[in-house]
Amino acid sequence: MAEEEKPGFVDKIRKQSEDFPGWYNDVVRKAQLADYSPVKGCMVIRPYGYALWENVRDALDDLIKKTGHENWYFPALIPLSFLEKEAKHVEGFKHEFQTVTHGGGKELDEPLVLRPTSETMLASVLKNYIQSYRDLPMLTNQWNNVFRWELRTRLFLRTREFLWQEGHTFHETAAEAEQEVDAMLDCYRQIAEDWCAMPVLLGRKSESEKFAGAQYSKSIEAMMKDGKALQSATSHYFGENFSRAYDLTFTGRSNVREYPHSTSWGLSTRIVGAVVMAHGDESGLQLPPRIAPIQVVVIPIFRSDTERAQVEAALAPVLKALDDDDLRVRVDWRDERPGFKFNEWELKGVPIRLEVGPRDLAKGEVTLVQRLDRSKQSVPIGDLPVVIPAMLRRIQAALFDRALEFRNAHTVRLDSLEDLVRFFDESVGFVITPWCERPEDEAIVKQKTTATTRVIPRESTRPEKPCAICGGPATTEVVWAKAY
């Protein structure tokens, strides 16, 4: 019988190939990553999803600390007047404010805004700690929640409250601050590529796509399996914008008051949604081993109490072989049939399944099955300490390679508006064109295709051909895509 015909199949997950958004919702909820909550637009992150986030978080926290930053914590409530000091910033965010107006049953003299981001709080607070060039660079980070009044929400991708880290730094010179922007963007590239196995494009955002209040923004962009782009982290250069708005100054080396140059950069729980959509398939999640909450799930197989005892005894040396702090192993002793467990752990994306049953025991071996392609192999128990870590590394690399191959297969270079419009009419993916950087061109393309500019790639050079949209002299290449 085909899997689709089996009773209850429809209760599992919708097909990725037929209904991508429905598939995404099903996978997130049925793999128990997250769920809807009693509060509109806000989600509950369940233990399996939170463990996944923790693994990404810990890896990034490590990088942030290794690059010299320290973690702080700042208040979640920001006086409205703080936010209003930087005109473009407040203009960009005011429609998303969620505001506390009452305390102790009385109306507050001044409303407090639930932080949508903390540039204004940081500038207001850090001016007390920055007096001299000797206090710079000030390299801060905080892990927190932020609130934005989104009109259309999706689990992990866009919610009214979400978790992230926001780094904020202040520097003596523009050059040093700009280096910081690139250095942190590279940390994000490492998290995306080396940990989440998602190849990303690095580059600068267009003027119309940049962060409110920034001089420029950079981002990493990943391709999802439906060909859409997901902005997976951003890094912003503010110049003196925030320092001036908050009158944050330091005494420079020549004894004059100067404005420091600042940056901010963030990566959020959205990355979890990215991992789901970058690697998942019809059976559910596929988690990169380095961030998988469970890397190896052990399925004992037995038909009687006698066999159960035999399997249990045989499992002792297996678990001992896998007893490594760097290996995350779970044994599934639940009273269910093996096939049920196979399907469930595939839905949850566990990279390796280790089966131990009578047939294996007779040979002194176990069966390893890779989530990647369901390939099976028998391995002597004694070889597990070597075979398992090697297999996890190969799976990690294979997921990255597969995602890169997918992206390459869905990326084209085009030179005209007609070709670009036709591409988005009948296809999905990234389109690279020469561009003159006029915002008017973005409006035209968006109106015709709903695609937007994602990044001006870091490595792009001035093209010889004219702007694909208006025919004017092109100044750069740009990547167009439909985006989340």
Add this chain to the structure above:
RNA sequence: CGGGGCGUAGCUCAGCCAGGUUAGAGUGCUCGGUUCGGGACUGAGAGGUCGGUGGUUCAAAUCCACUCGCCCCGACCA
């Protein structure tokens, strides 16, 4: 915020158009038996303010109005 779709058991849904016994199915859940290498079978059982409010009617899951929520597509949006 605009357009479309949908709210009936934990989940997926039927019933509504054409109002009429005690509101159903599958799956899940609890207990028992047989099973167990790709989503088992079977017996018994628990589980529902039919999203909410108001209206029409002898009678509303079903018709009407309002409202709340969810999903999709847009707009908006680091």
